[in-house]
Amino acid sequence: MATSRGGRRGGGVAGRVLGYLESRKNLTGSACGVVGLGLTLAGVAGGAYWPVVVAGLYGAGALIAPPERVAPPPFDPSEELDVLREDFARLREYLAEVELPEAAGSRRAGLLELYGALLEPGWVAEVLVTEPEAVHALSRAIRRDVPECVDTYNRTRWWNRLTPGGESPERHLERQLDLLFEEAESVTADLREAEARRQQTHTAYLEERGRS
Helix, strand or coil: CCCCHHHHHCCHHHHHHHHHHCCHHHHHHHHHHHHHHHHHHCCCCCHHHHHHHHHHHHHHHHHHCCCCCCCCCCCCHHHHHHHHHHHHHHHHHHHHCCCCCHHHHHHHHHHHHHHHHHHCCCHHHHHHCCCHHHHHHHHHHHHHHHHHHHHHHHHHHHHHHHCCCCCCHHHHHHHHHHHHHHHHHHHHHHHHHHHHHHHHHHHHHHHHHHHC
């Protein structure tokens, strides 16, 4: 059965030696060394010092060889959305158990509806996954901002009951949710513009193809 290059190499000193033998540096250096040996046999260079010539050309070839390229790990952006959907489901469950004032509750509902629409599997999510900044903003809001806003509200409300006065925690929560909703709307607008740009690019491509 065929094995991968990494599998053949194994570990330890033997693996490192085999890895070097297969490397670009060794292959390029060996090719240059063979050229040097050929020149020596042809009487063009080297003479009695042919080992020095061969070794020198081998070293030069190893130095000019391009470095080994390690392939980056294959990340699938759609997997990030799958994980984010799971976190969003947990957020919904958490918020369903939290008591919020009526105004904040309506803002929460609108925010969750917008998040859900963006994450719904389908063509919208396909656009979303091509925009890393949008995914990051949505991830940050779902995993940190919304839970922190609600949790801070609950803790502040408890302190406010003990020592009334100061700014209303309800008002702060409403304002925070408003800001998050505005951010989600901005993300949606950016996705719409990205889709429009793709449409314009395709139109330009078809026009150029038609002219040619």
